Amino acid sequence: MKQVGPFRLDTGEPSGAWTLVVSAAAILAAFVAAGGIFWAYGLNPIHAYAVIVHDTLLAPGAFPEIFRPTIPLLLAGVGLVLAFRAQFYNIGAEGQLLAGTVAATGVALFTPIRGPATLPAMFAAGFVAGALWGLLPSVLKLRLNVNEVITTLMMNYIALYFVSWLVTGPWKGPSVRGFAYTDQFPASAWLPLIPGTRIHWPTLVLGVVLAAAFAVLLARTRLGFAIRVQGENPEAARYVGIDALRTTLLVMLLSGGAAGLAGVGEVAGVHHKLLDPNQVSLGYGYTAIIVAWLARGKPLATLITATLFGLIYSSGDVMQVSLQMPFRVTSVFNGLILFFLIGSERLLAYRIRWAPAGAPASAPASAVAPSPPSGEDP
Amino acid sequence: MSWLIDVLIRGVAFGTPLLWGALGEIYAERAGIVNLGVEGMMILGAFFAFAVAQVSGHPVLGLAVAAVIGGSAALLHAFVSVTLRANQFVSGLALSMLGLGLAGLLGRGWEGSPLRTPLPELSVLPPLGALLAIVLWILLYHTRWGIILRTTGESPAAADAMGVNVSLVRYLAVIFGGMLAGVAGGFLSVAYRPSWTEGMTGGIGWIVVALAIFASWDPLRAVGAALLFGTLFHLSFRLQAWIPPEPLQMMPFAFTILVLAVTARWGARKWQAPEALGLPYLRGER
Numbered sequence: 001m002k003q004v005g006p007f008r009l010d011t012g013e014p015s016g017a018w019t020l021v022v023s024a025a026a027i028l029a030a031f032v033a034a035g036g037i038f039w040a041y042g043l044n045p046i047h048a049y050a051v052i053v054h055d056t057l058l059a060p061g062a063f064p065e066i067f068r069p070t071i072p073l074l075l076a077g078v079g080l081v082l083a084f085r086a087q088f089y090n091i092g093a094e095g096q097l098l099a100g101t102v103a104a105t106g107v108a109l110f111t112p113i114r115g116p117a118t119l120p121a122m123f124a125a126g127f128v129a130g131a132l133w134g135l136l137p138s139v140l141k142l143r144l145n146v147n148e149v150i151t152t153l154m155m156n157y158i159a160l161y162f163v164s165w166l167v168t169g170p171w172k173g174p175s176v177r178g179f180a181y182t183d184q185f186p187a188s189a190w191l192p193l194i195p196g197t198r199i200h201w202p203t204l205v206l207g208v209v210l211a212a213a214f215a216v217l218l219a220r221t222r223l224g225f226a227i228r229v230q231g232e233n234p235e236a237a238r239y240v241g242i243d244a245l246r247t248t249l250l251v252m253l254l255s256g257g258a259a260g261l262a263g264v265g266e267v268a269g270v271h272h273k274l275l276d277p278n279q280v281s282l283g284y285g286y287t288a289i290i291v292a293w294l295a296r297g298k299p300l301a302t303l304i305t306a307t308l309f310g311l312i313y314s315s316g317d318v319m320q321v322s323l324q325m326p327f328r329v330t331s332v333f334n335g336l337i338l339f340f341l342i343g344s345e346r347l348l349a350y351r352i353r354w355a356p357a358g359a360p361a362s363a364p365a366s367a368v369a370p371s372p373p374s375g376e377d378p
Numbered sequence: 379m380s381w382l383i384d385v386l387i388r389g390v391a392f393g394t395p396l397l398w399g400a401l402g403e404i405y406a407e408r409a410g411i412v413n414l415g416v417e418g419m420m421i422l423g424a425f426f427a428f429a430v431a432q433v434s435g436h437p438v439l440g441l442a443v444a445a446v447i448g449g450s451a452a453l454l455h456a457f458v459s460v461t462l463r464a465n466q467f468v469s470g471l472a473l474s475m476l477g478l479g480l481a482g483l484l485g486r487g488w489e490g491s492p493l494r495t496p497l498p499e500l501s502v503l504p505p506l507g508a509l510l511a512i513v514l515w516i517l518l519y520h521t522r523w524g525i526i527l528r529t530t531g532e533s534p535a536a537a538d539a540m541g542v543n544v545s546l547v548r549y550l551a552v553i554f555g556g557m558l559a560g561v562a563g564g565f566l567s568v569a570y571r572p573s574w575t576e577g578m579t580g581g582i583g584w585i586v587v588a589l590a591i592f593a594s595w596d597p598l599r600a601v602g603a604a605l606l607f608g609t610l611f612h613l614s615f616r617l618q619a620w621i622p623p624e625p626l627q628m629m630p631f632a633f634t635i636l637v638l639a640v641t642a643r644w645g646a647r648k649w650q651a652p653e654a655l656g657l658p659y660l661r662g663e664r
Contacts, residue, residue, distance in 0.1 A: 161625070
């Protein structure tokens with residue numbers, strides 16, 4: 001506890017409002033820093049941001065474009081929230097997403113399933129594929145204590161080369177000459193769009209439902225309790241008899257499965273074929289890490305954070321088209337935002353109170369900083 | 379016979395960036411700090427080494443600048459993870475994203491043209507890397523500095539009680555690691571493939587992190603590990619006549635997982651990670 005002028009600095013669990021203020025300030029600081037980089041690049045940052053705001057929010061037809069990248073970010077992000085809550089650092093959403101695209105393509109092109117059953121079958125296959133792709137790292141972690149950050153990352157590259165092998169080799173469409181992609185999906189494998197936009201709404205609905213379902217799961221079920229205890233205090237989890245193996249496996253199946261669903265949405269709702277992995281997923285699996293981190297352990301908060309990063313993706317498009325910058329500039333935003341977010345986390349341990357001199361001091365709270373991914377429950 | 383020698387030579391060439399990167403990561407992790415930003419520091423090193431070498435005509439100057447850039451990028455990670463005591467894994471990821479983004483942004487106009495004055499691939503950095511590994515090994519196990527570094531990573535509280543400035547040691551180790559990662563990236567763009575293409579590190583940075591674990595944080599073992607990985611990568615490319623390239627490009631990543639699993643299963647007990655690896659240190663906390 002510290003007195004600074006008329007304010008008093010306490011330590012303790014951060015309030016929701018304070019978390020929001022600190023997060024918003026961190027994002028703002030990241031935008032300012034990115035502005036500095038634009039300026040060094042020879043671009044007037046104020047002009048750049050004016051163009052971005054106009055072309056992403058105000059120009060006709062621009063606003064719905066934000067939600068196209070939001071969809072995969074939401075699905076993958078909400079899965080990662082769950083994994084992070086269990087202290088499992090799943091960095092492999094990108095590979096799990098790609099596994100989902102492969103499974104969905106397999107169903108659409110190489111099975112006789114047609115008609116109204118096609119899309120549900122694709123989503124089911126995508127979920128299973130994503131879940132299975134996350135299985136090996138979780139088993140290695142649980143059985144041999146192999147660091148999951150490394151293995152999930154490696155699995156991303158394996159998935160990337162696997163997809164690029166499929167589209168240049170065995171799955172290369174007989175009807176496309178010279179290009180590395182599969183044949184187009186039959187019409188029954190196309191997701192419907194909201195008229196006048198390119199938003200494949202069934203996937204968006206799925207993302208919202210999943211966010212709500214995971215929130216309920218965390219707050220109200222036995223598994224949710226196990227995840228929370230294990231994430232906050234693995235020792236305690238062992239004492240109360242929580243099966244770490246079972247919990248982590250289930251979490252990873254759900255987390256990988258959610259990312260797999262995101263992949264299905266991309267091929268069934270956007271591309272209608274499987275193509276180069278770097279075109280199918282514009283790094284959604286990596287950005288989803290920030291989406292989940294910013295949501296601070298709350299599945300429902302990903303609805304907001306995924307939209308925010310949808311906005312950044314659509315800014316990336318704008319900067320490519322209107323400002324002639326490479327799309328990679330989104331990685332600059334992503335990296336800076338992530339840096340400022342974790343850098344500002346120390347602030348969350350403090351609460352500022354209005355306390356003029358002479359006011360009675362309250363009992364000091366315990367000086368324990370909250371561990372980053374575990375927020376309070378909704 | 380000549381075939382075998384050829385394979386080994388290519389193994390050395392490909393193993394060199396892995397070795398430089400891994401030596402740096404080993405030192406950072408010995409001080410207790412994981413740096414997952416290797417991929418970002420390497421790509422920044424690759425770009426700056428290429429740009430400086432192209433403009434000045436001196437590839438060695440390019441490598442020196444790459445070291446400075448890698449070290450500065452690592453300074454950011456050190457500040458966030460040591461001073462702000464934030465999550466090291468996430469900070470490293472942020473550094474990788476930022477590095478890849480910045481290199482892509484800055485390098486746009488430099489794409490495609492070959493380097494006018496490349497550095498010989500085998501005569502400079504590979505032997506220097508081996509020498510460096512020996513020096514770092516001696517420093518680590520046979521000097522007072524090494525004891526300080528290892529104690530900082532094993533038990534920062536004990537180091538603190540010895541009168542060691544834990545934060546300073548960690549800063550220096552992380553910055554040193556970043557400098558080596560910068561050189562490793564520079565090797566790619568001025569010697570291994572003397573040109574600049576966006577994303578030319580292609581995931582090598584992540585393999586470097588795995589290599590530090592595989593070498594069980596020992597600089598000398600890193601030489602063998604880098605050589606083994608380099609040779610295997612090259613062998614997998616040799617098969618290109620019979621197998622399409624993509625499954626072969628997967629090999630290093632699949633092999634890394636396999637190696638980590640095997641090491642974890644059958645590795646000796648004493649080859650374990652520094653006790654305080656990944657944990658921030660605050661005086662007074664246990």
